[in-house]
Amino acid sequence: MAEASEVAQPGGSDGPADLPKAELPKLYRAMVLARVVDERCLTLQRQGRIGFYVPLQGQEAAQVGSAWALDPEDWIFPAYRELAVALVRGVPVKLLLDQFIGNSGDVLKGRQMPNHYGYREFRFVTASSPVGTQISQAVGAAMAARWKGEEIVTVTYFGDGTTSSNDFHAGLNFAGVFKAPTIFFCQNNQWAISLPRERQTHSETLAIKATAYGFPGVVVDGTDVHAVFAAVRAARARALAGEGPTLIEAQVYRLGPHSTSDDPRRYRTDAELAKWKEKDPIARLKHELLTASVWTEEEDATLWETTRKEVVAAFESAEATPPVDPLTMFDDVFAERPAGLELQRASFAELLKDGGLKP
Amino acid sequence: MAEASEVAQPGGSDGPADLPKAELPKLYRAMVLARVVDERCLTLQRQGRIGFYVPLQGQEAAQVGSAWALDPEDWIFPAYRELAVALVRGVPVKLLLDQFIGNSGDVLKGRQMPNHYGYREFRFVTASSPVGTQISQAVGAAMAARWKGEEIVTVTYFGDGTTSSNDFHAGLNFAGVFKAPTIFFCQNNQWAISLPRERQTHSETLAIKATAYGFPGVVVDGTDVHAVFAAVRAARARALAGEGPTLIEAQVYRLGPHSTSDDPRRYRTDAELAKWKEKDPIARLKHELLTASVWTEEEDATLWETTRKEVVAAFESAEATPPVDPLTMFDDVFAERPAGLELQRASFAELLKDGGLKP
Amino acid sequence: MTELTIVQAINRGLAEAMRADPDVLVLGEDVGVNGGVFRATEGLHKEFGADRVIDTPLSETGIVGAAIGMALYGLKPIAEIQFVDFIYPAFDQIVSELAKFRYRSGGQYPCHVVIRSPYGGGIKGGLYHSQSPEAYFAHTSGLKVVIPSTPADAKALLTTAIHDPDPVLFLEPKRIYRAVSGEVPDGELRVPFGVARTAREGADVTLLAYGAMIPTCLQAAETLAASGVQAEVLDLRTLVPLDEAAVLASVEKTGRAVIVHEAPRFCGFGAELAAILAEKAFFSLKAPVQRVTGYDTPFPYALENMYLPNAERIVHAARATLAAG
Amino acid sequence: MTELTIVQAINRGLAEAMRADPDVLVLGEDVGVNGGVFRATEGLHKEFGADRVIDTPLSETGIVGAAIGMALYGLKPIAEIQFVDFIYPAFDQIVSELAKFRYRSGGQYPCHVVIRSPYGGGIKGGLYHSQSPEAYFAHTSGLKVVIPSTPADAKALLTTAIHDPDPVLFLEPKRIYRAVSGEVPDGELRVPFGVARTAREGADVTLLAYGAMIPTCLQAAETLAASGVQAEVLDLRTLVPLDEAAVLASVEKTGRAVIVHEAPRFCGFGAELAAILAEKAFFSLKAPVQRVTGYDTPFPYALENMYLPNAERIVHAARATLAAG
Numbered sequence A, B: 001m002a003e004a005s006e007v008a009q010p011g012g013s014d015g016p017a018d019l020p021k022a023e024l025p026k027l028y029r030a031m032v033l034a035r036v037v038d039e040r041c042l043t044l045q046r047q048g049r050i051g052f053y054v055p056l057q058g059q060e061a062a063q064v065g066s067a068w069a070l071d072p073e074d075w076i077f078p079a080y081r082e083l084a085v086a087l088v089r090g091v092p093v094k095l096l097l098d099q100f101i102g103n104s105g106d107v108l109k110g111r112q113m114p115n116h117y118g119y120r121e122f123r124f125v126t127a128s129s130p131v132g133t134q135i136s137q138a139v140g141a142a143m144a145a146r147w148k149g150e151e152i153v154t155v156t157y158f159g160d161g162t163t164s165s166n167d168f169h170a171g172l173n174f175a176g177v178f179k180a181p182t183i184f185f186c187q188n189n190q191w192a193i194s195l196p197r198e199r200q201t202h203s204e205t206l207a208i209k210a211t212a213y214g215f216p217g218v219v220v221d222g223t224d225v226h227a228v229f230a231a232v233r234a235a236r237a238r239a240l241a242g243e244g245p246t247l248i249e250a251q252v253y254r255l256g257p258h259s260t261s262d263d264p265r266r267y268r269t270d271a272e273l274a275k276w277k278e279k280d281p282i283a284r285l286k287h288e289l290l291t292a293s294v295w296t297e298e299e300d301a302t303l304w305e306t307t308r309k310e311v312v313a314a315f316e317s318a319e320a321t322p323p324v325d326p327l328t329m330f331d332d333v334f335a336e337r338p339a340g341l342e343l344q345r346a347s348f349a350e351l352l353k354d355g356g357l358k359p
Numbered sequence C, D: 001m002t003e004l005t006i007v008q009a010i011n012r013g014l015a016e017a018m019r020a021d022p023d024v025l026v027l028g029e030d031v032g033v034n035g036g037v038f039r040a041t042e043g044l045h046k047e048f049g050a051d052r053v054i055d056t057p058l059s060e061t062g063i064v065g066a067a068i069g070m071a072l073y074g075l076k077p078i079a080e081i082q083f084v085d086f087i088y089p090a091f092d093q094i095v096s097e098l099a100k101f102r103y104r105s106g107g108q109y110p111c112h113v114v115i116r117s118p119y120g121g122g123i124k125g126g127l128y129h130s131q132s133p134e135a136y137f138a139h140t141s142g143l144k145v146v147i148p149s150t151p152a153d154a155k156a157l158l159t160t161a162i163h164d165p166d167p168v169l170f171l172e173p174k175r176i177y178r179a180v181s182g183e184v185p186d187g188e189l190r191v192p193f194g195v196a197r198t199a200r201e202g203a204d205v206t207l208l209a210y211g212a213m214i215p216t217c218l219q220a221a222e223t224l225a226a227s228g229v230q231a232e233v234l235d236l237r238t239l240v241p242l243d244e245a246a247v248l249a250s251v252e253k254t255g256r257a258v259i260v261h262e263a264p265r266f267c268g269f270g271a272e273l274a275a276i277l278a279e280k281a282f283f284s285l286k287a288p289v290q291r292v293t294g295y296d297t298p299f300p301y302a303l304e305n306m307y308l309p310n311a312e313r314i315v316h317a318a319r320a321t322l323a324a325g
């Protein structure tokens, strides 16, 4: 991996269900990169340099392990917390930071809140805020891919709370009926903002919900990259063999707040947090790497240090990127601007010239 | 039962899970009444004397057996096909026919299509067309009843197709989480208009969907009043004991068209229909009654004849009931008419006087 | 040229588009074997198979969500909502997703789904088989809203919709599905969006309408003509994009406007038309704008014919504007 | 009297209503232990317990559906939708059920649910934490739509809503949740629906607005006053029922109207206001009606301040109407 702020793509779909030992440091690097970006962004938000941020700490193994099991051609339909997935996909950190700022480097043209990014180039579909809507979309895309004869799967990420959404139900039901090559990857991080998993639904597990749609659901330890990788690998093989979808419940914990607007101390205990901190997926993988002698403490220290520097540099570069051009506000509503919108744009342009508008 | 067109109320909630033999003829009468109304309405629709009709043939045992297991205080949230449930509740046939016509005798003031009735007096909530919406409402009502300390359950009726709806998912999930005293009574009549059960969802049964919400789901033969009665009785006891909801899948068959607008020959085979006709719940119960010697062929002939006469008479009386007053169109939008609506009503009244409006 | 009803023209348009482009497919409830409850998709399942004419489970959010996924992937899905009254379970997918995908992705993800749905009164459908919710969608930036009123337009506008790069809500006036028939050119035929059609010329008053209200307006215009008043009837065809120029040109000519639609008046589409006139045709207007619409109640069953705008009400309103200024 | 912010006034209103009537309860996402993401329900869980301040699973259709069932049964549920942008999964329950229950049942089943939800821009929320969808609901016969703009009104209108026999959508201008504070009378206090508030008197031009646009209009009025133009600012308070009489009276006095709202212009609530003026104040209007609104695009993130109507744009529009006629 030449630069820490870009992650090498995983090897492709025809590998075994076991992660080769030699590849493990790569996964670890991706997880560290995600953690560093995360820590940095929490700080930047406090400093008012980005407006908002959704952290993923605690979910790195689930995200990196699952993304690693995919083919680069597979389509990802994420929610808003899938930073590590994006990194594994190869999205450069600078590009993500441009989105967080909403500057002219942002592929989304500054239109969305931080974390709601998406990159066609990386087959990582632009996220929205309403939870669950991506789920039925992922099923439709999988049906389309099959119709076009393309050997890919679609993977959709969502949280425990999102299992209650309309489109969870519709999406999984459609997938069951049409045997869509879709993987439903649920990161059960135990909380939907302040609602704990047990009060979100009374089912024994989330994975068991797949029974209602006639396909398998599996529970994996989401702090274990191996388990996650294997589960996704198996689900992918199943999907491509025409056997239909799989629901995977990766059990993890959101170590941080729901978002920078949230204060988790209002609704959960320090003890619970402490218990889960012991299962921090990064510490866990590091320990494994050290034990397997494919990694040293020295390498580790260097990795964190260089990664931090690179992320700082990427942010500096993003911050120096010029703001988005105000007139772009009127683009992309439609392929072409209809007459009415053209008039609104013209009057906006005039106001802009007159100084009647401030950023 | 004094009049065939009114059904005696069932005995209350504290009876056993077995239907006493002596009560069986009452259930049979209710089923026959439903069948007679149904046949009559199909004819009336063909004659243009009512605008539309949704038949229930094949589902009488499921409806009568379930309704019989309830207490009159229980609240029912029906769909549009629950004629026999309404009859068991005690809704007079004339009142239903007034609704089908939409005349001034219609409690609903002629506002809804046939079959979308409801009677507060009978704790039978007014139906709507969008499928599934009643399900989460039934859960809320159950929570409210419990909050008010009332020992009742709510029961919601819906079809196999409706298990795919948003509110099936939301309603069952809420019920599981809040242990709502609700019975979800699914009449799986094998078809949702032209979509067969197997292509509605890939789950093994519909009842198994309860697993996704952490409570029991049971399958019953919906052509067997005993099985249905026992299942509902058990579910009711469970609910009142604070153990939460139950999903019941009553397997039946829609012997007729989806509605008078539908032609089932377009999508299903005569063979399938013939197979299920053998399980006609009315023939089945009649056979049982005869075998048990609590009913004679003579009584049966009389029952059908008198019932037919009474239904004809009820319709004649409904048809003779004056039309709805046009000005009622502006009532019940709100408790009181706001100024804007008052103006619209005034201009409508004027047009009406001038003869500018025809019924 | 073939004489077709509106529903036949739609069926023709679908079949021809599917023949011409393998990426076009149809999905919805009962659209397959059954051919749609109004028979709009009759024959398609047989010709194109179950993979391209997809009978879906009973979930509108699933239908639209899946269609969005298909469109993102590059297909051209046409989703049928059985009655537009049943579109609300999919409202989130339409408003939050379909309408905003191109914008929110910075143009990376166009989302060309066509949603077809029968709308409006006239079939004794009561509250839930009669609604005209076009204003909700017209207010949703990013959606196009199309409503044909003739068989030829039905086919041509549908064809345009299928090839349009943006999401289109295509509302079909079910009241005149079969009541109106007319000559429809064979083969591919498109009508551009944003171009209104003058259904009748006249110099005295402009009737602005669309869909099933066009025949009603024409009927009113006949009555008015009998007393020497020449009404111009403008068929908007596409509510979004709106042919504002045509609206203004007609009202500038006549100086009087009557807006007609089936939906309730308050915040209905007619409000936007009246607002545009109040802003941009203010100095041409000789009399107050009139709206003839459904009343601000739910749609009633038994009284449907008294609820729906009819020719008498339109004539009455036209006379009122002529008397006013 | 106590000095409160808007969100505090709402909290106060909720607590007092719950104390006074055991049938009042609150349900929604994160409303319990967490006190709501904006803290509107802070303290209620502690005071009234988990059975009356109900943290629900993440399903808006479940929230509204359950609230409807509760209301049918005789409770007075107050459902919170965390951001109004997330109300669409419940749109079917609201439009098909809540709004129509009384009507479709012939008056047997009133359905007095209050849905509270923060709306509008100003917090850098991008497409999905900024929308102003009031027009959808105002167009839905059977719903009342209320939007306060001051702390006192927030509490009083909420109290009226809770005791109103009809369903009420209570939209809270989150942009001024904390920015605006003012004296709020202690104890039960109601403001009747359908009565607009003159936020500022003036004879030259009428600014029609509601919610978070009221402070913006007042600011514009100050600027105008500096150049001798007296703007009247009318705070509509309830969009349904609308105080049409107050709207007409003010515009009849000033002869000029500028309508201001955050939502996109096309088919927005302002269209209805303009339509009413075009119909009923036609002969009093001296100049074309102006609308200052959000643009017909989704709500942008980085450019939010350029998207939202500001005082400059309002002044500009007011000057244009003054120059026009």
Ligand SMILES: Cc1ncc(C[n+]2csc(CCOP(=O)(O)OP(=O)(O)O)c2C)c(N)n1
Pocket: A081, A129, A130, A131, A158, A159, A160, A161, A162, A163, A189, A191, A192, A193, A254, A258, D029, D058, D060, D082, D086, D089
């Ligand atoms: C339809 C909808 N309702 C409410 C919200 C507000 N909201 C944002 S995230 C969230 C909780 C989501 O929980 P979960 O699915 O477990 O994902 P997590 O945030 O834990 O990753 C809520 C309620 C939303 N985004 N969309």
Ligand SMILES: Cc1ncc(C[n+]2csc(CCOP(=O)(O)OP(=O)(O)O)c2C)c(N)n1
Pocket: B081, B129, B130, B131, B158, B159, B160, B161, B162, B163, B189, B191, B192, B193, B254, B258, C029, C058, C060, C082, C086, C089
């Ligand atoms: C939300 C919604 N979508 C579509 C329809 C049209 N529709 C009416 S009944 C029906 C099938 C319902 O099937 P099922 O739930 O099995 O009940 P059944 O009619 O068989 O009793 C459909 C699709 C509807 N009423 N509501």
Ligand SMILES: [Mg+2]
Pocket: A159, A160, A161, A187, A188, A189, A190, A191, A192, A193
């Ligand atoms: Mg979670």
Ligand SMILES: [Mg+2]
Pocket: B159, B160, B161, B187, B188, B189, B190, B191, B192, B193
């Ligand atoms: Mg069925």
